[in-house]
Amino acid sequence: MGLFSFIKEAGEKLFGAGEAKAAQETATKTPTSVNVDAANTAAAKAIQNYIAKNNLPTAGYDIKFDGASATVIAQGNVETQEIKEKILLCCGNVAGVEAVQDQLYVPSQQAEARFYTVVKGDTLSRIAKEMYGNANAYMKIFEANRPMLNHPDKIYPGQALRIPE
Template structure:
């Protein structure tokens, strides 16, 4: 198991919109909190599925008190595992992901994670990671489908940096 930290204020806005605010009572009960945590976990699980990522027995839970997601299941490979963890963490209001996933085919080496800072580009990150700014497409490809365009990264986002 590993714990990956994320910037809580950055990421996809999956919950907390008008519908969620209207449904939240002034003094929530334990049942209300449990229900909101369940809905948040389901929203994150849907987001992962919408990215075309899946794992055997995938289970994603959210704890609003700690801003933490726990993800379990068996990913088909290491890259998919890392992408699922990134999907879970690159969501606004998530500060950390407890990765309890396993990998069916563990032959490939693990990548690393890097938090985007102000002024970063994929080329700059590739230069730091590989010594070659032109290797930015390797990082872009490793973060698909979460990244739609190589120029669309933002501070606080966590990216997967595949091994060289």
């Protein structure tokens, strides 16, 4: 368990309209001008839908969003460390999310992957060279981040990636 930091301006644009967008703005508006609970619930639902869209399990845990702190809270039970890490990345790689509070429990201890934040000019080959000493190991990173990544060349600055051992 812990708190993972993300780049708030980078990521999937899930909070585009309606109450979900209002969740991002709660810090700048008075509580009476926005239904904060409804906005946070709508944002959490958008993140849950994004997790489901990436073919990750959605049962056994809850996703909550606090717009004032731009924090996602993921709590409950998941089957494997890999699924846990992918859920956390889905939650954090969303524009408007600054942190993810990990309260997910995995029944059997497994090695945690490292995380890497993409910077301008990065490619999976460059990251593989830095992490593994072999640029040709980029497919290992690509596969570890599927289905969030659908092409090895489609990464962006600010995106967090799993780097398995």
